[in-house]
Amino acid sequence: MDGIVSDLQMVCVVAMARNRVIGDGSGLIWHLPGDLKRVKELTMGCPLIMGRRTWDTIGRALPGRLSIVLTRNSDWSAPEALAVQTIDEAIEAGAKWLAQQGQGENRLILFGGGEIYAAGLEYCNLIEATLIDAAPKEGVRFPAFDESAWEDIHLQSIEAGQSHPAFHYHQLRRKNPVPPPGR
Numbered sequence: 001m002d003g004i005v006s007d008l009q010m011v012c013v014v015a016m017a018r019n020r021v022i023g024d025g026s027g028l029i030w031h032l033p034g035d036l037k038r039v040k041e042l043t044m045g046c047p048l049i050m051g052r053r054t055w056d057t058i059g060r061a062l063p064g065r066l067s068i069v070l071t072r073n074s075d076w077s078a079p080e081a082l083a084v085q086t087i088d089e090a091i092e093a094g095a096k097w098l099a100q101q102g103q104g105e106n107r108l109i110l111f112g113g114g115e116i117y118a119a120g121l122e123y124c125n126l127i128e129a130t131l132i133d134a135a136p137k138e139g140v141r142f143p144a145f146d147e148s149a150w151e152d153i154h155l156q157s158i159e160a161g162q163s164h165p166a167f168h169y170h171q172l173r174r175k176n177p178v179p180p181p182g183r
Protein backbone atom coordinates (compact mmCIF):
# COMPACT_ATOMS: atom_id res chain seq x y z
CA MET A 1 0.00 0.00 0.00
CA ASP A 2 1.32 3.46 -0.87
CA GLY A 3 1.74 5.93 1.97
CA ILE A 4 4.10 8.42 3.52
CA VAL A 5 7.08 7.34 5.58
CA SER A 6 7.15 9.36 8.75
CA ASP A 7 10.46 10.00 10.46
CA LEU A 8 12.64 8.83 7.56
CA GLN A 9 16.15 7.98 8.79
CA MET A 10 19.39 7.35 6.97
CA VAL A 11 21.62 4.84 8.73
CA CYS A 12 25.25 4.29 7.74
CA VAL A 13 26.44 0.67 7.90
CA VAL A 14 30.18 0.18 7.57
CA ALA A 15 33.07 -2.10 8.48
CA MET A 16 36.32 -0.21 8.77
CA ALA A 17 39.85 -0.58 10.04
CA ARG A 18 41.33 1.68 12.70
CA ASN A 19 42.65 3.94 9.93
CA ARG A 20 39.22 3.99 8.23
CA VAL A 21 40.17 1.64 5.38
CA ILE A 22 37.01 -0.13 4.15
CA GLY A 23 38.19 -2.13 1.14
CA ASP A 24 40.84 -2.58 -1.50
CA GLY A 25 38.77 -1.05 -4.31
CA SER A 26 37.55 -4.35 -5.68
CA GLY A 27 36.06 -5.87 -2.55
CA LEU A 28 36.31 -6.21 1.21
CA ILE A 29 39.69 -7.01 2.75
CA TRP A 30 38.46 -9.19 5.61
CA HIS A 31 35.98 -11.99 6.00
CA LEU A 32 34.76 -11.51 9.53
CA PRO A 33 32.70 -14.34 10.99
CA GLY A 34 29.13 -13.25 11.60
CA ASP A 35 29.57 -9.77 10.16
CA LEU A 36 27.72 -10.37 6.88
CA LYS A 37 24.89 -11.97 8.85
CA ARG A 38 24.77 -8.87 11.04
CA VAL A 39 24.70 -6.63 7.96
CA LYS A 40 21.82 -8.69 6.62
CA GLU A 41 19.88 -8.31 9.87
CA LEU A 42 20.56 -4.58 10.02
CA THR A 43 19.50 -3.93 6.43
CA MET A 44 16.68 -6.38 5.66
CA GLY A 45 13.61 -4.63 4.23
CA CYS A 46 15.50 -1.39 3.57
CA PRO A 47 16.74 0.42 0.48
CA LEU A 48 20.53 0.27 0.14
CA ILE A 49 22.17 3.39 -1.27
CA MET A 50 25.48 2.38 -2.83
CA GLY A 51 28.03 3.57 -5.36
CA ARG A 52 28.36 1.98 -8.76
CA ARG A 53 31.75 0.49 -7.81
CA THR A 54 30.33 -1.18 -4.72
CA TRP A 55 27.51 -2.55 -6.85
CA ASP A 56 30.14 -3.97 -9.22
CA THR A 57 31.92 -5.73 -6.33
CA ILE A 58 28.65 -7.35 -5.18
CA GLY A 59 27.32 -7.97 -8.68
CA ARG A 60 23.73 -8.67 -7.73
CA ALA A 61 20.85 -7.33 -5.69
CA LEU A 62 20.72 -8.50 -2.08
CA PRO A 63 17.41 -10.26 -1.39
CA GLY A 64 14.68 -8.40 0.47
CA ARG A 65 16.27 -5.01 -0.14
CA LEU A 66 16.22 -2.39 -2.92
CA SER A 67 19.62 -1.66 -4.49
CA ILE A 68 19.81 2.04 -5.35
CA VAL A 69 23.00 2.62 -7.31
CA LEU A 70 24.54 6.07 -7.64
CA THR A 71 26.30 6.72 -10.94
CA ARG A 72 27.03 9.81 -12.99
CA ASN A 73 26.60 7.76 -16.15
CA SER A 74 23.03 8.24 -17.35
CA ASP A 75 23.40 5.19 -19.66
CA TRP A 76 24.25 2.80 -16.82
CA SER A 77 21.73 0.14 -15.89
CA ALA A 78 21.58 -3.31 -14.34
CA PRO A 79 18.52 -5.54 -14.28
CA GLU A 80 18.15 -5.69 -10.50
CA ALA A 81 19.31 -2.17 -9.62
CA LEU A 82 17.68 1.24 -9.57
CA ALA A 83 20.16 3.73 -11.04
CA VAL A 84 20.12 7.34 -9.81
CA GLN A 85 22.44 10.28 -10.43
CA THR A 86 22.22 12.29 -7.22
CA ILE A 87 21.94 11.55 -3.51
CA ASP A 88 18.63 13.49 -3.46
CA GLU A 89 17.23 11.16 -6.13
CA ALA A 90 18.44 8.19 -4.08
CA ILE A 91 16.63 9.48 -0.97
CA GLU A 92 13.44 10.12 -2.93
CA ALA A 93 13.48 6.69 -4.57
CA GLY A 94 14.19 4.98 -1.26
CA ALA A 95 11.40 6.84 0.55
CA LYS A 96 8.95 5.96 -2.21
CA TRP A 97 9.90 2.28 -2.11
CA LEU A 98 9.55 2.15 1.69
CA ALA A 99 6.10 3.72 1.42
CA GLN A 100 5.09 1.16 -1.21
CA GLN A 101 6.24 -1.70 1.01
CA GLY A 102 3.90 -0.47 3.76
CA GLN A 103 5.83 -2.37 6.47
CA GLY A 104 6.41 0.57 8.78
CA GLU A 105 10.14 0.53 7.99
CA ASN A 106 11.65 4.04 7.94
CA ARG A 107 15.38 3.44 7.37
CA LEU A 108 17.45 4.15 4.29
CA ILE A 109 20.85 2.47 4.48
CA LEU A 110 23.98 4.31 3.41
CA PHE A 111 25.82 1.23 2.17
CA GLY A 112 29.08 2.59 0.76
CA GLY A 113 31.67 2.67 -0.64
CA GLY A 114 33.99 5.51 0.20
CA GLU A 115 32.55 8.07 -2.21
CA ILE A 116 28.98 7.35 -1.20
CA TYR A 117 29.76 7.51 2.52
CA ALA A 118 31.33 10.91 1.81
CA ALA A 119 28.23 12.03 -0.09
CA GLY A 120 25.66 10.82 2.43
CA LEU A 121 27.13 10.89 5.94
CA GLU A 122 25.76 14.39 6.56
CA TYR A 123 22.21 12.93 6.44
CA CYS A 124 22.90 10.17 9.00
CA ASN A 125 22.31 10.30 12.74
CA LEU A 126 23.44 6.71 13.30
CA ILE A 127 26.48 4.73 12.16
CA GLU A 128 26.37 0.97 12.71
CA ALA A 129 30.10 0.37 12.66
CA THR A 130 32.24 -2.73 12.71
CA LEU A 131 35.67 -1.53 13.83
CA ILE A 132 38.51 -3.85 12.90
CA ASP A 133 41.82 -4.06 14.73
CA ALA A 134 43.88 -3.55 11.59
CA ALA A 135 45.39 -0.68 9.66
CA PRO A 136 46.11 -1.65 6.05
CA LYS A 137 48.57 0.72 4.39
CA GLU A 138 46.44 1.13 1.30
CA GLY A 139 42.81 1.02 0.36
CA VAL A 140 39.58 2.95 0.01
CA ARG A 141 38.74 4.89 3.16
CA PHE A 142 35.67 5.98 5.04
CA PRO A 143 35.73 9.79 5.03
CA ALA A 144 37.41 11.59 7.92
CA PHE A 145 34.74 12.81 10.32
CA ASP A 146 34.57 14.69 13.61
CA GLU A 147 34.37 11.81 16.10
CA SER A 148 33.67 14.21 18.97
CA ALA A 149 30.28 14.98 17.39
CA TRP A 150 29.18 11.36 17.89
CA GLU A 151 28.38 9.37 21.01
CA ASP A 152 30.25 6.08 20.77
CA ILE A 153 28.42 3.04 22.16
CA HIS A 154 30.35 -0.21 22.27
CA LEU A 155 28.07 -3.20 21.69
CA GLN A 156 30.26 -6.28 21.38
CA SER A 157 33.82 -7.42 20.72
CA ILE A 158 34.92 -10.52 18.86
CA GLU A 159 38.40 -11.90 19.50
CA ALA A 160 40.91 -12.44 16.74
CA GLY A 161 40.87 -15.82 15.01
CA GLN A 162 43.38 -17.62 12.80
CA SER A 163 42.10 -15.85 9.68
CA HIS A 164 40.83 -12.55 11.00
CA PRO A 165 41.78 -9.73 13.38
CA ALA A 166 39.67 -8.85 16.41
CA PHE A 167 36.71 -6.62 15.65
CA HIS A 168 34.12 -4.63 17.55
CA TYR A 169 30.54 -3.61 16.95
CA HIS A 170 29.81 0.02 17.79
CA GLN A 171 26.90 2.38 17.38
CA LEU A 172 27.85 5.99 16.77
CA ARG A 173 24.96 8.35 17.47
CA ARG A 174 25.12 11.97 16.37
CA LYS A 175 24.97 14.21 19.47
CA ASN A 176 23.08 16.96 17.64
CA PRO A 177 20.79 15.08 15.25
CA VAL A 178 20.25 16.43 11.74
CA PRO A 179 16.70 16.64 10.32
CA PRO A 180 15.36 13.67 8.34
CA PRO A 181 16.80 13.48 4.79
CA GLY A 182 14.74 15.07 2.04
CA ARG A 183 13.29 17.77 4.32
Ligand SMILES: NC(=O)c1ccc[n+]([C@@H]2O[C@H](COP(=O)([O-])OP(=O)(O)OC[C@H]3O[C@@H](n4cnc5c(N)ncnc54)[C@H](OP(=O)(O)O)[C@@H]3O)[C@@H](O)[C@H]2O)c1
Pocket residue numbers: 013014015016022023024025026027028050051052053054055057070071072073076084085086087111112113114115116117119140
Ligand atom coordinates in the same frame (compact mmCIF):
# COMPACT_ATOMS: atom_id res chain seq x y z
N1 LIG B 1 33.72 -2.17 4.47
C1 LIG B 1 32.52 -1.75 4.11
O1 LIG B 1 31.62 -1.61 4.96
C2 LIG B 1 32.27 -1.43 2.68
C3 LIG B 1 30.99 -1.10 2.23
C4 LIG B 1 30.78 -0.79 0.89
C5 LIG B 1 31.86 -0.82 0.02
N2 LIG B 1 33.09 -1.15 0.48
C6 LIG B 1 34.26 -1.13 -0.41
O2 LIG B 1 34.43 0.18 -0.93
C7 LIG B 1 35.13 0.08 -2.16
C8 LIG B 1 34.39 0.91 -3.20
O3 LIG B 1 34.33 2.28 -2.78
P1 LIG B 1 34.66 3.49 -3.81
O4 LIG B 1 34.75 4.75 -3.01
O5 LIG B 1 35.80 3.09 -4.66
O6 LIG B 1 33.39 3.48 -4.76
P2 LIG B 1 31.81 3.67 -4.49
O7 LIG B 1 31.60 4.76 -3.51
O8 LIG B 1 31.21 2.33 -4.23
O9 LIG B 1 31.30 4.09 -5.94
C9 LIG B 1 31.87 5.21 -6.59
C10 LIG B 1 31.03 5.50 -7.82
O10 LIG B 1 29.75 5.99 -7.42
C11 LIG B 1 29.33 7.02 -8.31
N3 LIG B 1 29.25 8.26 -7.55
C12 LIG B 1 30.04 8.66 -6.52
N4 LIG B 1 29.62 9.85 -6.02
C13 LIG B 1 28.53 10.18 -6.73
C14 LIG B 1 27.65 11.29 -6.68
N5 LIG B 1 27.80 12.29 -5.77
N6 LIG B 1 26.65 11.36 -7.57
C15 LIG B 1 26.45 10.36 -8.47
N7 LIG B 1 27.27 9.24 -8.55
C16 LIG B 1 28.28 9.18 -7.70
C17 LIG B 1 30.36 7.05 -9.43
O11 LIG B 1 29.93 6.07 -10.37
P3 LIG B 1 30.25 6.16 -11.95
O12 LIG B 1 31.75 5.98 -12.06
O13 LIG B 1 29.46 5.05 -12.56
O14 LIG B 1 29.79 7.54 -12.40
C18 LIG B 1 31.61 6.57 -8.73
O15 LIG B 1 32.60 6.03 -9.58
C19 LIG B 1 35.21 -1.41 -2.49
O16 LIG B 1 36.48 -1.92 -2.10
C20 LIG B 1 34.14 -2.02 -1.62
O17 LIG B 1 34.38 -3.38 -1.30
C21 LIG B 1 33.32 -1.46 1.79
